[in-house]
Amino acid sequence: MSADDSVILETRELTKAFGGLVAVNTVSVTVRKGEPHAIIGPNGAGKSTFVNLLTGHLPPSSGRVLFRGRDITGLPTHRISRLGIGRSYQKTNIFPTFSVFENCRLAAQSRLSTSMRFFRPAVTLAEVNRQAEQAMEQAGLAARRDRTAGTMSYGEQRQLEIAMVLATRPELLVLDEPLAGMGKEESERMVALLKGLAAQYSLVLVEHDMDAVFSLAATLTVMVNGTLLESGPVEQIRASQAVQDAYLGDGAEAY
Numbered sequence: 001m002s003a004d005d006s007v008i009l010e011t012r013e014l015t016k017a018f019g020g021l022v023a024v025n026t027v028s029v030t031v032r033k034g035e036p037h038a039i040i041g042p043n044g045a046g047k048s049t050f051v052n053l054l055t056g057h058l059p060p061s062s063g064r065v066l067f068r069g070r071d072i073t074g075l076p077t078h079r080i081s082r083l084g085i086g087r088s089y090q091k092t093n094i095f096p097t098f099s100v101f102e103n104c105r106l107a108a109q110s111r112l113s114t115s116m117r118f119f120r121p122a123v124t125l126a127e128v129n130r131q132a133e134q135a136m137e138q139a140g141l142a143a144r145r146d147r148t149a150g151t152m153s154y155g156e157q158r159q160l161e162i163a164m165v166l167a168t169r170p171e172l173l174v175l176d177e178p179l180a181g182m183g184k185e186e187s188e189r190m191v192a193l194l195k196g197l198a199a200q201y202s203l204v205l206v207e208h209d210m211d212a213v214f215s216l217a218a219t220l221t222v223m224v225n226g227t228l229l230e231s232g233p234v235e236q237i238r239a240s241q242a243v244q245d246a247y248l249g250d251g252a253e254a255y
């Protein structure tokens with residue numbers, strides 16, 4: 001157990017091997033409450049695999065994950081979601097034939113335990129609807145409530161993904177490349193949305209867009225080849241020679 005209340009998430013020597021490939025190699029990271037934390041690194045560095053280990057989408061080969069001081073290593077995704085970690089995916093993951101509201105309602109429902117669904121159907125339905133409405137509002141999609149999700153612009157579909165995460169009532173948001181594939185205007189809208197959320201939730205963000213990273217994050221973790229190169233306050237990482245050489249220096253624009 002971590003005695004430090006300011007820590008919301010901690011990994012200890014977290015490792016994931018796919019056969020001979022060690023995608024995440026003894027990575028120890030500390031995420032503090034209310035301190036937006038970005039994970040950066042070149043393609044194939046292990047960022048998404050790391051996220052999948054945090055959220056139970058993959059079991060680690062070794063190492064631990066602690067959420068609010070509690071060991072959650074190896075718990076299934078739905079248990080981790082119910083404990084308060086909400087995550088979005090690098091590739092859009094919505095139900096395209098359902099309305100925006102229905103997508104949010106399904107997400108809100110997924111947070112309920114089966115016993116709650118069984119015992120208090122009327123109360124929980126009202127609560128689920130309220131959570132779905134609130135999530136749409138927070139993600140700037142209230143005016144799109146009844147739109148079929150798949151007919152919206154790509155940027156709005158990505159906003160919907162964020163709304164679906166919010167509908168699960170998370171304490172910590174884990175977002176894997178929320179700006180992926182977006183144009184300039186869509187990116188700006190998403191960054192503004194994420195800034196607002198970073199004031200209300202703890203945030204772990206995987207992102208290649210360095211302008212967005214520097215405007216959103218307080219802390220950066222740099223991964224290269226599955227290993228943690230450096231982790232610390234943004235200014236420390238910006239000034240780091242090792243990071244410059246490996247990632248932020250010449251050619252960083254390519255990421």
Ligand SMILES: Nc1ncnc2c1ncn2[C@@H]1O[C@H](COP(=O)(O)OP(=O)(O)OP(=O)(O)O)[C@@H](O)[C@H]1O
Pocket residue numbers: 018021023041042043044045046047048049050090
């Ligand atoms: N399920 C899997 N089975 C085997 N290898 C995998 C699997 N998932 C990821 N890998 C490999 O692990 C390494 C890390 O991949 P990962 O997707 O975590 O990188 P990433 O940092 O998220 O990259 P990107 O920036 O391109 O999204 C890559 O070499 C990838 O091919």
Ligand SMILES: [Mg+2]
Pocket residue numbers: 047048049090
């Ligand atoms: Mg990835």
